[in-house]
Amino acid sequence: MLRKILKWTGGIIAVLITGVLIFYFIMHIMVKNSRDKIYNVEVRMFDIPSDSASIAAGAHIYATRGCGDCHGTDLGGKKFLDEGPIGRIYGTNLTRGKGGRPADYTDRDWLLALRHGIRKDGKPLLVMPSYEYYKMTDADLGSLIAYLKSATPRDNETAAPSLGPLGTVLSGIGQIPLIPAEKIDHAWQPGTPIAKGPTAEYGQYLSMSCTGCHKPNLKGGESPIPGGVFVRDITPSGNIGKWSEKEFIAVLRTGNTPDGRSLKNDDMPWQMTSKYSDEELTALYRYLKTL
Ligand code: HEC
Ligand code: HEC
Known part of the structure; x- marks a missing residue:
């Protein structure tokens, strides 16, 4: 009886190990193929200034x-x-x-x-x-x-x-x-340039750099960085719904929230957002409020 059980468990372990190896092998080939892919894209050139x-x-x-x-x-x-x-x-x-x-x-x-x-x-x-x-x-x-x-x-x-x-x-x-x-949409062509100003439209343009962590809908989710903290919702269904423009700007300048938390720069890069101008932060706030 014992021998039979050992034989069975041995068999199951062998099947599991083989499964894991096959899975890993497939992942390895998949990732290697995407890393080695050669992209032939048309790069639209324009004059780079130097002033x-x-x-x-x-x-x-x-x-x-x-x-x-x-x-x-x-x-x-x-x-x-x-x-x-x-x-x-x-x-x-x-x-x-x-x-x-x-x-x-x-x-x-x-x-x-x-x-x-x-x-x-x-x-x-x-x-x-x-x-x-x-x-x-x-x-x-x-x-x-x-x-x-x-x-x-x-x-x-x-x-x-x-x-x-x-x-x-x-x-x-x-x-x-x-x-x-x-x-990336490699065929993307720019439309009419967005005018700079404290507007929701310009805020939407600036919010592109928040989407990598806060997700394209800015509702947050799992961190894109392995082991990173949960990324918060920055639409009105999150704290943005409660914070005034002044409070929002203070959070992005200092990392300190009205409810007494201190965001770590390693989680939420507020040292970066502290360098945005008032106009840019106002634009971001106005855009987030429209979501
Ligand atoms: C999350 C980290 C990260 C951020 C943010 C980032 N980069 Fe990179 N960048 C990388 C890594 C990693 C590489 C090298 C990738 C490789 O060699 O496969 C790279 C490569 C590059 C390259 C290509 C260099 C080459 O070998 O041809 C340029 C240019 C570049 N980055 C510019 C920028 C600029 C400008 C910004 C901001 C607008 C930026 N990067 C933001 C991580 C980042
Ligand atoms: C590198 C990833 C990353 C980027 C880029 C990023 N964030 Fe965050 N952000 C986070 C994480 C993670 C948190 C949650 C931190 C926590 O809960 O301690 C957060 C929190 C916040 C908060 C506080 C929300 C709350 O309810 O406490 C605001 C506001 C915010 N982010 C705005 C922005 C804006 C605006 C941008 C773009 C200009 C941006 N973030 C870019 C990762 C990021």
Whole structure:
């Protein structure tokens, strides 16, 4: 009897292990195929400015869209994630220094990265959230690139991205937004540029950079960062429904909420939102109130 039970449990364990291995193998192949895919997209070119007003406008965009969280405030590159089983991903050095953009990095390559999430060799960039940026107006994107091109060179060679077994499975089942290029409409064409001002319309434009964490409907949900805290609802069904414009602006400037919580910058990047102008925060508030 005992022998029979042992034989059966042994059989079941063997089947389970084989199942897990087959599952992992499928995930591995799936993720590898999407990483190796070559994208042939048409990059719509426009003139990138180089005047000082554009560079200053680009510096504000860099500081308010979270670029520094992954690429460093000095643009020299920074660790995004380095956890054995998940993987190792660094925001690359964006300057002309050692380990940064090569000498033959062109305006087309900047646009390829920011509008399409694709690297110079046609393969998709990992994690780089271009789906939040590709709908920027030509004027804003042009200023941003002008700023990136003008950056002081930093020497910093970061490790090439690699994925561990857990990272592979999490990406395979869609728990990590590994390949932003898959979420981008590569044929997108800009319409009439949105006028800057304290309007809901401009707020909607700015809210693109909140959608990666707060989800496209801004109602929040599970964090896109493995192990991250639950992302809150920022539509009127959440606290936005109760907070005045002044209170909302104070939350995004200080991280302190009217109900006495202190948001951690690692969870909700309020140090980034603190750099938004009054006009931009008002626009965001007015837009969120319409949802
Ligand atoms: C969540 C982290 C994150 C944020 C936020 C982020 N990036 Fe990235 N970015 C990355 C990573 C990681 C890579 C490298 C991906 C790779 O090598 O596969 C990258 C790559 C790039 C590249 C392409 C470099 C190359 O090798 O061709 C550019 C350009 C870039 N980022 C600019 C920006 C700018 C500008 C912003 C803000 C508007 C920004 N990034 C925001 C993570 C981020
Ligand atoms: C990197 C992810 C991330 C980004 C980007 C982000 N948020 Fe958040 N945000 C969070 C998380 C997580 C919380 C919840 C933190 C907590 O509960 O402690 C939060 C909380 C908030 C809160 C407080 C809500 C409440 O009820 O307490 C507001 C307001 C907010 N975010 C607005 C914004 C706006 C506006 C943007 C875009 C300009 C933005 N967030 C971008 C992750 C993010």
